[in-house]
Amino acid sequence: MPGDVSFEDLKTTNLTLDRVYLGGSQGNMGDDPLARLLPVGNQGGFRYAGSPKKRTVRVAVLYTNGGEVDWPDSLDPQTGVFTYYGDNREPGRDLHDTQRGGNLLLRDSFESSHGSVTDRASVPPFLLFEKASPGRAVRFRGLLAPGAETLHADDELAAIWRTKEGLRFQNYRARFTVLETPCLSRTWLNDIVDGQAATSARDCPPVWRSWVEGRTYKALIAPSTTVVRSKADQLPNDPEGIEILRTIHRYFDGHPHDFEKCAVAIWRLLAPATGSCDVTQRSRDGGRDAIGEYRVGPRADRVAIDFALEAKCKAMDNSVGVKEVSRLISRLRHRNFGVFITLSYFNGQVYDEVRSDGHPIAMICGRDVVDVLREHGHGDVASVKAWLDGLFPDNSRST
Numbered sequence: 001m002p003g004d005v006s007f008e009d010l011k012t013t014n015l016t017l018d019r020v021y022l023g024g025s026q027g028n029m030g031d032d033p034l035a036r037l038l039p040v041g042n043q044g045g046f047r048y049a050g051s052p053k054k055r056t057v058r059v060a061v062l063y064t065n066g067g068e069v070d071w072p073d074s075l076d077p078q079t080g081v082f083t084y085y086g087d088n089r090e091p092g093r094d095l096h097d098t099q100r101g102g103n104l105l106l107r108d109s110f111e112s113s114h115g116s117v118t119d120r121a122s123v124p125p126f127l128l129f130e131k132a133s134p135g136r137a138v139r140f141r142g143l144l145a146p147g148a149e150t151l152h153a154d155d156e157l158a159a160i161w162r163t164k165e166g167l168r169f170q171n172y173r174a175r176f177t178v179l180e181t182p183c184l185s186r187t188w189l190n191d192i193v194d195g196q197a198a199t200s201a202r203d204c205p206p207v208w209r210s211w212v213e214g215r216t217y218k219a220l221i222a223p224s225t226t227v228v229r230s231k232a233d234q235l236p237n238d239p240e241g242i243e244i245l246r247t248i249h250r251y252f253d254g255h256p257h258d259f260e261k262c263a264v265a266i267w268r269l270l271a272p273a274t275g276s277c278d279v280t281q282r283s284r285d286g287g288r289d290a291i292g293e294y295r296v297g298p299r300a301d302r303v304a305i306d307f308a309l310e311a312k313c314k315a316m317d318n319s320v321g322v323k324e325v326s327r328l329i330s331r332l333r334h335r336n337f338g339v340f341i342t343l344s345y346f347n348g349q350v351y352d353e354v355r356s357d358g359h360p361i362a363m364i365c366g367r368d369v370v371d372v373l374r375e376h377g378h379g380d381v382a383s384v385k386a387w388l389d390g391l392f393p394d395n396s397r398s399t
Helices: 033-037 102-113 117-121 186-193 206-214 239-252 256-270 322-331 348-356 366-375 381-391
Strands: 046-049 059-064 074-076 081-085 126-131 138-146 157-164 167-178 274-279 290-296 303-312 337-342 361-364
Touching (some): 046 102, 138 206, 239 366, 256 274, 256 303, 256 337, 256 361, 256 366, 322 348
Parallel strands (some): 059 126
Antiparallel strands (some): 046 059, 126 138
């Protein structure tokens, strides 16, 4: 496409936000564009110039293909926060005992990010790339700094437990901030690779210097236009994700009121600041399957914002329509917001009307349900079934 950078020009080009950098055409590992852009190797999600074990990494590349459903790397353009998972993805090894040393790099970088200016100066600039097309092409997504201004230190780098084939192990979930800079000059990159400190190298981005000197995060925030997700965008696109939704649907099939409690549990995973949330009685259900409070502000003086939640245990091919969502809208009071959770999807008309009219409703579809379960370690059918049985032991039924 026009604007893509050719393989031949990679060694001299700047890095421009969201530009595609093309791979070679020889059909071998030498076609990898990242290794030609920078001396960081041609394999793995963690790539770097230097050694994590010797703490000499000068520049680090994080590469994501977006295709590992158990490790859902994600960029939130509304906040500028990027979530990335470490490289201990199989049981049988210590958290930091990985072949590429990626988790060592994460541990040391996040630890230094909370230290002195000298400590932060030792943190390498992290460059985010994602898989693009055609072939081995990559897209540059930004300059990353460990941590985020809006996160607690414990949430920036967390060792999380996962289970694979019955075996337990830990991996890191790391959160970075995409800094607001549209371009990184080749001069700066070359100076860093040659061993100069990033802040004293030529053309150092001011946002990187500000982060090193004062741990100031100037995030690249890109508010979206009106979002109307398609059916394909609202449903999982992998067999395991589809089966997870089917498992939940079968679990509550014929008992839709029981799914309302499950929907509340899913909402709490998505919105952990939720306070009290009570499922309404069937005879009193007036378009709200649950009512609750979302709490904001400092711990010593939280402010409660009331919300109403509606849940529909629908099969994936059965969409949520205007009538069902209108029922929730009509029950919202002033300064309330709504939550609608379904295992299926919202049809185009209702999605467009809710967003165009500005109704304050969080629309949680099947893909959202699968994604948040995976983020909390429930990435396969067996794990989801165990989660359901643990929360609803009195309702356990064959799936």
